Amino acid sequence: MPRHRPVPTRETNRRKKAAPPPQSPAGADRVSRRSSAGTAPRAAYRRAPLASLRVFVAVAEHKSFTRGADALGVTASAASMQVQALEEYLRVPLLRRxxxxxxxxxxxALLRPKVEQALADLERAIDEARADRGSGPLRVTTIASFLAQWLLPRLPDFTSHxxxxxxxxxxxxxLVDFVKTGMDAAIRFGAGSWPRLxxxxxxxxxxxxxxxxALLQRDxxxxxARDLKRYKLLHSTYEPWTAWLLEGGPDEVWPSSGAAFDDAIAIVRAAQAGQGLALSRWSLVADEVAMGRLAMAGRAVRSAHAYHFVCPPAHLxxxxxxxxxxxxxxxxxxxxPPLRA
Structure with a gap:
C-alpha cells in the first residue's frame, strides 16, 4: 500500500497562514489596519447605552429618581436600574443617594454636560434627517387656555392667507419633546429659558x-386690598389674588375660602356670568373686554411670565x-397691552 509523502513543516506553516488576496498592493495590510481602526467608533456608538444616558441626565436634572422617571414616562425602579447599569458599564459611581x-x-458632574450636549446633538441630527418635515401639516403645541381665548379667534387670518x-x-x-412628538413649533408661556431651542x-x-x-358699576x-371686600372674589390657583396685591406673589395657591378654579377658562366664564370679580391673564380676557362682555375693575400687574414662540433651530x-x-x-x-397697565 503506497505511503503518503509527509508534508514539510515549512509548507504546513504556510498553509495555516491565511493567504493574501491576489495582486494585493504593497501597503494593503496597513490600509486594512487603518480601516479597521476607523470602524471602532461606530461599533462603540452601537454599544453606547443611550437609554441609560437619557435616564441619568433626567435624574440629575430633577435631583430625584421619581421626578426624573416621571419626566421620561418610566417607573422610578426602572430609572434606578438604568442608572445602576450605566454605573456598572462605566465602572464609576455617578449619583449619590x-x-x-x-x-x-x-x-x-464631569459626565453630565458632555452627555447633555451629545444627546442634544443626536436629537438635532435625527430631527434634521427627517426628509418629510417640510411637507405635511403644521403641528403646533400650546396651552389650552391660550388656544381657546387668543389663538383660535385669530387663526382664520393665517389659514386664509x-x-x-x-x-x-x-x-x-x-414641555413637549419636539423629536418624540413630531411637533414643528410651540407657543410657550414662561420665563423664556429653554436651552438649545x-x-x-x-x-x-x-x-x-x-x-x-354691571358689577363694576354697582361695586x-x-x-x-380693602376694596376687594366689596366683591365676591373668584379665585384661580394659577393667578391668585396675592399676585395682584403683592404685584407678583406665589405661583400657585388654593384659597382658604371662596369659589376657586384650577382652569383659566372656567374663571373667565364665571366672571362673564356675573358670579364675581376674577383675576385673569390679559391675553384671555382682552377680546371680552373689547366686546364689552367684561370690564377692568383695577390696575394691571405685569406677570413674571410671557409668551414665546419656540422651536428647534433646524425648523426655522x-x-x-x-x-x-x-x-x-x-x-x-x-x-x-391693557389700558391701565
Missing amino acids: NGRQVELTPQG HTGIDVQIHTSTE HVQKLFDEWLVPVCTP GPIAE ALEKVAAFRAWLAAACARFP
Missing part, C-alpha cells in the same frame, strides 16, 4: 381684575414654520 435627594458625584398649510394644534401644560418673545402678559360692566373700581428653515412664525409675530405686535 442622600435621602430623597440625589446628588452628582464628581465623576457624574396660507391655504396650502393645514394647521394641527396640540395642547399641553407640559430657538426662543422668540411674543408679548408680555398682565394680570387684570375683571367682572361684568366700583378697586385699588387696594421649514417654509410652513417660517410662515407661521412671521404671521404670529405680526399678530402679537398688533395685540395691545
Whole structure:
C-alpha cells in the first residue's frame, strides 16, 4: 500500500497562514489596519447605552429618581436600574443617594454636560434627517387656555392667507419633546429659558381684575386690598389674588375660602356670568373686554411670565414654520397691552 509523502513543516506553516488576496498592493495590510481602526467608533456608538444616558441626565436634572422617571414616562425602579447599569458599564459611581435627594458625584458632574450636549446633538441630527418635515401639516403645541381665548379667534387670518398649510394644534401644560412628538413649533408661556431651542418673545402678559360692566358699576373700581371686600372674589390657583396685591406673589395657591378654579377658562366664564370679580391673564380676557362682555375693575400687574414662540433651530428653515412664525409675530405686535397697565 503506497505511503503518503509527509508534508514539510515549512509548507504546513504556510498553509495555516491565511493567504493574501491576489495582486494585493504593497501597503494593503496597513490600509486594512487603518480601516479597521476607523470602524471602532461606530461599533462603540452601537454599544453606547443611550437609554441609560437619557435616564441619568433626567435624574440629575430633577435631583430625584421619581421626578426624573416621571419626566421620561418610566417607573422610578426602572430609572434606578438604568442608572445602576450605566454605573456598572462605566465602572464609576455617578449619583449619590442622600435621602430623597440625589446628588452628582464628581465623576457624574464631569459626565453630565458632555452627555447633555451629545444627546442634544443626536436629537438635532435625527430631527434634521427627517426628509418629510417640510411637507405635511403644521403641528403646533400650546396651552389650552391660550388656544381657546387668543389663538383660535385669530387663526382664520393665517389659514386664509396660507391655504396650502393645514394647521394641527396640540395642547399641553407640559414641555413637549419636539423629536418624540413630531411637533414643528410651540407657543410657550414662561420665563423664556429653554436651552438649545430657538426662543422668540411674543408679548408680555398682565394680570387684570375683571367682572361684568354691571358689577363694576354697582361695586366700583378697586385699588387696594380693602376694596376687594366689596366683591365676591373668584379665585384661580394659577393667578391668585396675592399676585395682584403683592404685584407678583406665589405661583400657585388654593384659597382658604371662596369659589376657586384650577382652569383659566372656567374663571373667565364665571366672571362673564356675573358670579364675581376674577383675576385673569390679559391675553384671555382682552377680546371680552373689547366686546364689552367684561370690564377692568383695577390696575394691571405685569406677570413674571410671557409668551414665546419656540422651536428647534433646524425648523426655522421649514417654509410652513417660517410662515407661521412671521404671521404670529405680526399678530402679537398688533395685540395691545391693557389700558391701565
